Amino acid sequence: MNDVPLDCSDPQILMTEVARLRAEIARLESRVEDLDRLAYHDSLVPLLNRRGFIRQLEKMIDRANRYGDSGALLFVDVDGLKVVNDSFGHHAGDAALVHVAELLAGDVRQSDCVSRFGGDEFAILLEHSDHRHALETARRLADRIAGSEFCHEGSCIPLSAAIGIALIEPGDRPESVIDRADQAMYAEKVAA
Incomplete structure (x- = not known):
């Protein structure tokens, strides 16, 4: 000065x-x-991080409360990432996360919000979405991940994911929506 x-x-x-x-x-x-x-924003993948995601979730809940907008949260857990890290190294695990992030971001609407929630978990906000649309999107994304070819340094590694769904309801809090989606994801893992 x-x-x-x-x-x-x-x-x-x-x-x-x-x-x-x-x-x-x-x-x-x-x-x-x-x-x-x-x-x-996440430091590994070009997506929002948990903090950025929660900020967007709060906005969506606010729109649901004020205008009755519909929305859903998809909670995505990449299966077996620990095995990938242990068998092929952490570079392979990081590359797998980047691969999944690209698949998720590339297969939702531009108005939807994809984030890396942490570790091997991703979260997706679907605007103007009812349960049917959220279920169709979750199935499409799970099929897309399982059907993608992920190869790292000459080794092809199968990937899959479990996806839980929670509809956003008026009066929700971010934690309650995340908890419902997380519980639905674990139920999906048990059923698989």
Whole structure:
């Protein structure tokens, strides 16, 4: 910060100071964008992280409360990632997560929100979705993951996922929706 008073009578000095301040504002805005990206986006895959996802879930719940909008949460757990890590190394496990993230993001509507919730779990918000649509989407995504070819350093590794569904209801809290979807995912694992 410059503690020397400006000579306000010299237009050139004022213009130089204005240019310096604009550059400083642009630098700070860029830094804020970087910090926002770090706070709300996953470091491995190009998706929102848990914090970014919960922020979007809160917005969807708010729309459900205010306007009666429908929505659903899909909770996706990649099966056997520990085995992939143990058998092929953590680079293979990371590559598998990137592969699944690309499949999920590429096979939902642009208005839907895909995130890496943590570890081997992903969460997807489906806007304007009823149970039938959420079930069709979950089945399509599970089939897409199981039917995809994932190869790492010459080894083809089968992937699969269990997907739980929870509809977003007026009066919900993020934790309650996530818990219902998580329980549905575990029920799906047991049934498989």
